[in-house]
Amino acid sequence: MPRSLLFSPIVLIAAAALATSVLLGAGRAPSAVAPRPASSGAAVDTVVTIRAIGSALEYETTDIELEAGTTVTIRLDNSASSMPHNVVLLTARDQIRTVGIAALQAQQTDYVPEGEADKIIAHTALASPGTVVEMTFEVPPPGEYPYVCTYPGHFQTMRGTLTSVERSSSTP
Ligand SMILES: [Cu+2]
Incomplete structure (x- = not known):
C-alpha cells in the first residue's frame, strides 16, 4: 500500500507528460527541458x-x-x-x-x-x-x-x- 502510493504520482506525471507530447504533435521536439510541476510531483x-x-x-x-x-x-x-x-x-x-x-x-x-x-x-x-x-x-x-x-x-x-x-x- 505505501509503495503504490509512492509510485502513483510518478505514474501520473509520466502519463501527463505522454498526453502533453501527444497533444503538441510530432513536429515539436521532446519536452525534456519543460519545467517540472512544482508541487504534486515533489x-x-x-x-x-x-x-x-x-x-x-x-x-x-x-x-x-x-x-x-x-x-x-x-x-x-x-x-x-x-x-x-x-x-x-x-x-x-x-x-x-x-x-x-x-x-x-x-x-x-x-x-x-x-x-x-x-x-x-x-x-x-x-x-x-x-x-x-x-x-x-x-x-x-x-x-x-x-x-x-x-x-x-x-x-x-x-x-x-x-x-x-x-x-x-x-x-x-
Ligand atoms: Cu506512544
Whole structure:
C-alpha cells in the first residue's frame, strides 16, 4: 500500500507528460527541458524509519539529522509494539509539555491538539499496534526540533530530536 502510493504520482506525471507530447504533435521536439510541476510531483529526498520499541515508551531512533529545505518522509513502524503511537514534530523543546498536556483532551483528533497547531511542524496519524504510518514534510531551517508521541502518557519518555543542518550547496 505505501509503495503504490509512492509510485502513483510518478505514474501520473509520466502519463501527463505522454498526453502533453501527444497533444503538441510530432513536429515539436521532446519536452525534456519543460519545467517540472512544482508541487504534486515533489520528490522525497530522504526516508527515515522510526520504530517503536516493544512495550517501552520509547522510539528506537532518537536522533535524526537532515538538511534544511529537503523533503523527508518519516515513517513510524509500530509493528513491534502493543500500544498506539504517533510522531509529532514540534517547533521547540519547551513546547513538549504544553502540547503533551493538550493532547490528553484531543481524542477526536487522534491526540494531536488542534489548538496547539502553531507549535506543530508535522505529525503522523496514530499508528495502531502492528501498523506503519508516515508523514512527509520539508525540513525546517537549521536548528533542533523535538519529536514526541502524543498518545496519553507517552510524551514524557517517547521523544527524539530532529537536527536540521545547513543544506550542502553541492546541488549539481
Ligand atoms: Cu506512544
